[in-house]
Amino acid sequence: MIDRWGAFVARRALAVLLAGIALAVFAGAYGAGVFDSLSQGGFEDPKSESARELAAEQDAFGNRSVDVVAIYSDDTLTADSSEFRARVQQVLAGLPEGTTAQVVPYYATDDPGMVSKDGHSAQVLISMAGTGQDQLLDNYDLLEPALQADGLDTHIAGAFAVYGDVNKIAAEDLTRAEEVSLPVVVLLALLIFGSLVAASMPALVGGLAVIGALAVVRLLTQFTEVSVFSVNVISLLGMGLAIDYALFVVSRFREELARLPLDDPDASSKAIRTTMATAGRTVLFSGLTVAAAMSSLLIFPQNFLRSMGYGGIAAVLIAMLAALTVLPAILRLLGRRIDGGRLPWRRHRPVSVGDDHGWWARLAHGVMRRPVAVIVLTVVVLLAIASPFLGARWGSVDYRVLPQDAPSHVAATKLNDDFGAEQSSASLLLEGTSKADVSAYVAQVEAVDGVTAVEPVDTAGDSTLLRAWWTGNSQTEPSQAVVRELRDIDPASGSVLVGGLSADTVDLVSSVGAHLPWMGLIVVAVMLVLLFMAFGSLVLPVKAVVMNMFSITASFGVVTWIFQDGNLSGLLGFESTGFLDATNPILMLAILFGLSMDYEVFLLSRVREQFDKTGDNDLAVATGVQKTGRIITSAALLLAIVIGAFGLSGIIFMKMIGIG
Numbered sequence: 087m088i089d090r091w092g093a094f095v096a097r098r099a100l101a102v103l104l105a106g107i108a109l110a111v112f113a114g115a116y117g118a119g120v121f122d123s124l125s126q127g128g129f130e131d132p133k134s135e136s137a138r139e140l141a142a143e144q145d146a147f148g149n150r151s152v153d154v155v156a157i158y159s160d161d162t163l164t165a166d167s168s169e170f171r172a173r174v175q176q177v178l179a180g181l182p183e184g185t186t187a188q189v190v191p192y193y194a195t196d197d198p199g200m201v202s203k204d205g206h207s208a209q210v211l212i213s214m215a216g217t218g219q220d221q222l223l224d225n226y227d228l229l230e231p232a233l234q235a236d237g238l239d240t241h242i243a244g245a246f247a248v249y250g251d252v253n254k255i256a257a258e259d260l261t262r263a264e265e266v267s268l269p270v271v272v273l274l275a276l277l278i279f280g281s282l283v284a285a286s287m288p289a290l291v292g293g294l295a296v297i298g299a300l301a302v303v304r305l306l307t308q309f310t311e312v313s314v315f316s317v318n319v320i321s322l323l324g325m326g327l328a329i330d331y332a333l334f335v336v337s338r339f340r341e342e343l344a345r346l347p348l349d350d351p352d353a354s355s356k357a358i359r360t361t362m363a364t365a366g367r368t369v370l371f372s373g374l375t376v377a378a379a380m381s382s383l384l385i386f387p388q389n390f391l392r393s394m395g396y397g398g399i400a401a402v403l404i405a406m407l408a409a410l411t412v413l414p415a416i417l418r419l420l421g422r423r424i425d426g427g428r429l430p431w432r433r434h435r436p437v438s439v440g441d442d443h444g445w446w447a448r449l450a451h452g453v454m455r456r457p458v459a460v461i462v463l464t465v466v467v468l469l470a471i472a473s474p475f476l477g478a479r480w481g482s483v484d485y486r487v488l489p490q491d492a493p494s495h496v497a498a499t500k501l502n503d504d505f506g507a508e509q510s511s512a513s514l515l516l517e518g519t520s521k522a523d524v525s526a527y528v529a530q531v532e533a534v535d536g537v538t539a540v541e542p543v544d545t546a547g548d549s550t551l552l553r554a555w556w557t558g559n560s561q562t563e564p565s566q567a568v569v570r571e572l573r574d575i576d577p578a579s580g581s582v583l584v585g586g587l588s589a590d591t592v593d594l595v596s597s598v599g600a601h602l603p604w605m606g607l608i609v610v611a612v613m614l615v616l617l618f619m620a621f622g623s624l625v626l627p628v629k630a631v632v633m634n635m636f637s638i639t640a641s642f643g644v645v646t647w648i649f650q651d652g653n654l655s656g657l658l659g660f661e662s663t664g665f666l667d668a669t670n671p672i673l674m675l676a677i678l679f680g681l682s683m684d685y686e687v688f689l690l691s692r693v694r695e696q697f698d699k700t701g702d703n704d705l706a707v708a709t710g711v712q713k714t715g716r717i718i719t720s721a722a723l724l725l726a727i728v729i730g731a732f733g734l735s736g737i738i739f740m741k742m743i744g745i746g
Contacts, residue, residue, distance in 0.1 A: 100419065117300030117302075120301070124317070125389070131597040136590045151513065159202075160206055209501075226249075267727050272289055275288050275724065291408045292405070294404070299401040306400075310396075319677075325728050327401070328409065331369045331406065339361045354420070371691075378616060379613070380399045391669060394676075468640040471643045473643055478646050479666065481665035484663070507557050508559055512585065513589075516551075517548060517581050535571070569592045598668050609679055630683065644745075658733070
């Protein structure tokens with residue numbers, strides 16, 4: 087099939103190019119509106135206990151969770167002064183209608199903890215209106231500017247302030263990553279190819295991939311909810327893989343052209359047909375392989391992870407299609423002009439067609455002379471690098487994932503410094519429990535190690551809402567342990583659901599752990615099938631999967647050593663949270679497995695091509711490595727720059743994906 091497509095492109099290159107341009111223009115116009123269609127939430131499992139508790143709580147009482155903490159301060163006025171109070175009241179009177187379910191100002195309670203130790207700051211606790219994370223975030227966007235007080239310093243803390251800052255900074259980081267990486271990619275592509283025209287091809291295909299993927303994602307929003315974070319993975323994978331594919335195709339086209347006589351009028355047609363039959367076939371299987379790896383994210387119940395899957399699949403498939411349609415059409419029309427604008431020191435150097443006598447071939451021969459020693463040494467080194475992952479601890483998003491100067495991080499720090507040690511809580515919703523049994527249940531909860539208080543919140547019918555408090559950050563292992571102990575306590579009658587931020591994290595870690603084996607099974611099974619189809623071998627797919635497991639685990643070890651243990655935190659500019667975000671290894675697993683297979687397919691395709699010609703295994707391996715080693719290394723370098731630019735993000739989990 088790919089052979090026939092190559093012949094068609096050779097005959098109808100202009101028509102293919104014009105059709106591609108028309109589709110790109112339409113996709114650009116349609117995809118530009120995608121940002122208005124994307125959701126902001128999607129971090130929860132709707133079937134988890136914490137999600138069910140929140141839904142049941144809202145049904146019985148409305149929203150009683152403290153979603154936002156507004157902190158008002160003044161250097162001269164104290165919170166008990168009439169002027170300070172009047173300014174806070176003025177703010178609360180002007181809050182947008184329909185955004186809040188409950189507002190509790192400091193002056194309406196007997197809780198002295200709502201006023202700072204020096205008396206110059208005070209809190210307002212806000213429960214927002216809305217039934218889902220996305221709706222709550224929309225309401226927060228309306229509420230946040232209205233909470234700013236004239237004449238008072240205003241700081242806004244809480245989970246939704248963190249989510250809002252994460253969404254805002256992630257969008258800014260995406261723009262900065264593209265601004266940093268694209269010029270570097272073009273410059274390096276120029277050095278790799280040695281000509282302006284050839285160097286422009288990766289950026290062209292990358293642009294088409296991103297434009298097309300955004301249009302696909304906007305179409306998906308008509309049928310399902312898609313998170314705004316899908317755009318980040320589109321930029322990361324779309325641009326990155328488009329660069330890979332363009333390098334593969336352009337390099338092979340130039341190589342095939344160099345084999346043909348300069349006076350052959352049909353040279354570009356012949357070269358593009360051979361290129362599509364070889365490199366084109368590789369790109370096809372690579373694209374399907376990476377898309378299959380990203381599709382494994384669709385089994386997770388968290389919309390955030392599924393959206394990453396949607397964006398990744400769209401980016402990979404559009405990058406693959408652009409590399410198999412628009413790019414070969416351009417190459418066919420350019421012919422030898424692909425080397426136009428050659429750098430001065432490359433003008434008289436012929437394009438290498440590759441053999442088994444270069445540096446890469448010598449490396450391959452050296453490895454093949456001592457295969458067992460190389461395998462053992464490599465595996466030992468990779469396992470040593472992976473070893474920190476054995477001590478991985480898990481958590482989720484809190485204010486510490488943000489830069490220290492982010493508004494919600496500053497607010498959380500002020501809350502902890504001015505109002506006492508950081509507190510965490512769990513919502514305990516009892517249903518069908520008698521008053522006597524509620525009292526007995528409260529006594530059991532108070533006996534849990536670490537719990538400092540259990541407060542009644544409200545009652546409605548046979549439902550009772552309690553809130554348990556303890557000292558410490560909500561994402562730490564001790565906080566998660568408290569939630570697990572609370573869930574081990576059952577009332578003598580009725581039932582209980584335990585929710586809250588720490589419970590959300592416990593459920594997230596549990597959900598990810600429960601779905602991870604299925605994800606691994608899907609990825610491995612699809613990889614084995616696709617690689618068998620590509621190479622007709624049972625051994626090569628198994629070898630590829632095992633080898634990639636070692637390299638990916640080593641990547642997890644590096645990430646654990648840096649981000650959980652805090653090594654290099656000063657150099658990379660972040661504050662370690664002491665744990666890994668539970669969703670990040672899932673994203674890394676899908677992305678890394680796909681990218682590893684990308685290079686695997688490219689290398690083995692050339693080895694297989696040479697073996698079919700010669701029947702000599704050692705010669706085929708050496709020649710295959712010689713012909714692909716430079717290209718794979720160049721592609722990996724460019725991809726590392728595109729993805730590594732996310733390491734500049736101020737958000738720890740985005741930085742972790744980039745560095746990882």
